Amino acid sequence: MCNASSCIFPLRIPLCPSALLLLILFVGCGSPLFLSGASAQTFLPDDPVWDDPDRAHIDPPEARDLYDFYDFYENAVLRRGESGGAAMNVNTLGEVPRSSWYVPRHYYDRLSLEELTRGSLTEDDLDRSEPWRVVEGKDEGTTTGFWVDAGEHRHLFKFDAPGHLELSTGSEAAVTRFFHAFGYHTPENYLVHFERDQLAVGEGATFTDNLGRERPMTEDDLNDILDEMPQYNDGRYRAVASRFIPGSVMGPFKYHGTRPDDPNDLFPHEHRRELRGMRVFAAWLDRVDSRSNNTLDSYVEEDGRGFVRHYMIDHTTTFGATPLGPKRVWHGKERIIDVPTVLTSALTLGWAGRPWNRFEYSDHPAVGRFDTVHFHPEQWKPEYHNPAFQNMDADDAFWAAKQVAHFTEADIRALLAAAEYSDPAVEDELTTALLIRRDKIARAYLPHGGGIDRFHIEEDTLHFDDLLDHLAFDEPPAPFAPTQWHVFDNDTGTRGPVHATTSVRNTKAPLPHTSDAAYVVGQIRRVGAPDQITEVYVRLHTSTPTVVGVRRLANGPDASPPIWTTLPEKPPTE
């Protein structure tokens, strides 16, 4: 496990026999290496861990702002963050443990349709016992909206663009639930329908006009804002009421480095699997503005401990929507600055480089531009460079794709039900698009390592799920070749020769019979795809055999010891 970058003795020193002997005696007797042999094991007793203890008490970090222009400059121009390398924060199964960032949800413990629709909401609706009080309004062109107190909670009210009722409010309501089902922390986004008299300007409310001047807010200001908002024929308004997240807001997190004033923030963000793999989720839902300013850190206190929890917020620019109306046709296919595409277009009079601009989109104002024909998951692009997305590797993509593929049509419809589209055709159209995109994602990423997962042992037999047995694939999956089992030495990380071979039937592979091996590793592959291998590590020396490790290989057998969780060489900060 000592590689070139992490080895504690990287220097090459000319050796002679006497020097070597002294070194062995001296270092071997006095150094911690001798004392800490247990920690050199590949699998520790509590592997696989499903809870990352990153919620230790810390004093509140400093709140900060992050600015759109600077975020763009930092990512699109400077391209911050470490490139390459495997995700660091995974357990030995390759999964992301529960943390302040992530809670394994739908894929790991299927949510009911009702739970999917509800998402993170804690109430059915806002408190309507008295008029909602507008406490702050703004008219800044692209982001007109206001803050509203309803009951004991404060909300940001966000509306649709004129002429596109239900477009962005629908996408925000639904995609917030999608992200909750994936496992991210999300705000409580309530979809509300209301009449004018449900709103009143609160005492001390302020209004900022489009020239940046702040003054006391009046009912006329509120009327002016509402005049611009689309309404139903019966005069009702529709908005997403995004409830302020609990705790003290610390500002957005970045997709690279760590927060230096948060000791719990151990893994560089560009090496967190839930952020790297989020590229697949973002591609599925066309969340093209997956940038720092659509995240939020909050210092929360639970069980006497204060720590930072990380939220994904603002899912307005998803599906075919933006806050200003339908998506631009280039969204998801081209970055804001995309030099190769620009050059290709310039040199070919615009006839090459953009095959997707021939796609005819839905003409429904609540659907917008949500492409299926020219959607290619591997080629999907956010608006600008995201260092975590950029680092996504096959393991990250598999981790996310298996979750995407897990959503059934019923699940998707339950999530879209949160958007409360008044025209059933909208839900139908979006469902169809999401299913097509889901299947493209499945075909792109699930074959990694042979496309199997959910390993567990029952009655001395390894059970698993064949993820390629999915609607996305036209052909039935290839059968599995017999599994080769090796004895695995947990102390050295090495394996012995083939110990036994067992056949795989109906995604079940009997464990080999061993009398003295504490660990075995089985290599599962399909007939006709010898290089796509999933290694499954089984602990035998406990009362019941347990799957403790999973490693997926795309280039044939790999005799090197497996590595999962790693700590950064030097804690990189933002």
Added chain:
Amino acid sequence: MSRCHVSFLLLLIAAWGVPWQVADAHAAPSHTLWAASIAIDTTNAAPRTRTEQLRRARAQQPRVDLPEAGRIERFIIGLEDDGLIHAINRITRGTLRAQIGGLRTGTGLGARLSVHPLHRASNVDLMAGGALSIRGFWTAHTAFALQRGPVFTQVYGHLHLRPEEVVLSAAPDAEERLAFRIRNTAAGGLMGLRLSPALTLAADVAYTTNRPRTDDDLAASELLLDLDRSRYVTYGTHLLFDRRDARYGNAYGNRFTPLTEDLNDRPVAPRSGTMLQLKAHRFYDTTDRSLSFGRLVGEVQQYLSTRHGYHVLALRHRTVLTDVSSTADIPFFELPALGGSYTLRGFRDFQFRGRHALLFNAEYRWRTWHFADLVLFADAGKSFDTVDRWGLTDLNMSYGIGSRLSSNGSTLGRIDLAYGDDGLRLTISTGNVF
């Protein structure tokens, strides 16, 4: 000392260094989790579980305050803290507005300032302003516009110092030209009716005077027909059918007045639609009526767009016909001119003059970037003195390539490189051609 002794000494030093290195690693966790597990203090037991490893690694992590923003970050934050959007809004929509751009053909780069004290009102616009170009031309203007439902009205007044140039011979040589400065004043008003969102009818009346000046008195007197100044009352009608996907920011009536160039709205950059405009005006000479004339202007613009506006074929045709009695003549500066960055881009400003003019422009625009187009264009046109020469013969041709920078439906700037009889001509402008 033998090589073996050297290596022995080095290893001794290295071995002694291990505890120090371990302690250092302990202070700042490094390496893989495996490496971290050996890099621990001998006084503590090694973490034997993954959870403990993670917990300990975090406990060992130093807490550091957020770093101070660097110079560039402070600059960019400053832009946002000051509200760049607000600043742009103030400049373009506030009480005091600023704009960069040429005043009209031949003036060179200019800048304008205007005051809009009623900018908060949506249907009323009162403005006063002025502009100055780097070549010393200037303008001052004021206007009041009102819109109530389908009816709009506007009164205005302005004072210009603008360039004119006349070719003394057919050869496009600088020595054969004479440049003038025209001081133009105008005051008038208009009223219009929007019959539908696309169809508008308007009528206007104005009083204008032009006083030309040049340093070459001999040539001037010959060209100016011994005029000290011309005085006209103009009146006429406009018919506008506009289905372009272009948006105007300022008062709607600005599109109809002679002030258009000076109150110029955001230069629109349509990508689809049609525009048809007909203007019929009578210029009544208030001095002795001998220089009175009538003018008919027709313009058609068509934008054919494919692939969501990534490819646009933009076409414009303009015809100007002047009705002059057989015995009368009119000052040259009242004749329509062709040539320059807004008409025939491969020719000099004011290269062609005549009672009548015919102009065709075609542009193939393709979007290379979200905010930029490249353009291949061809211009054709001619000036002529008798109506029977109206037709597609004897057209002056130019063609070239250009680029447009645009945002949100308006053109921020353009560069055109055109080739015509004069050779290559480069135009850098803030305005669109059409």
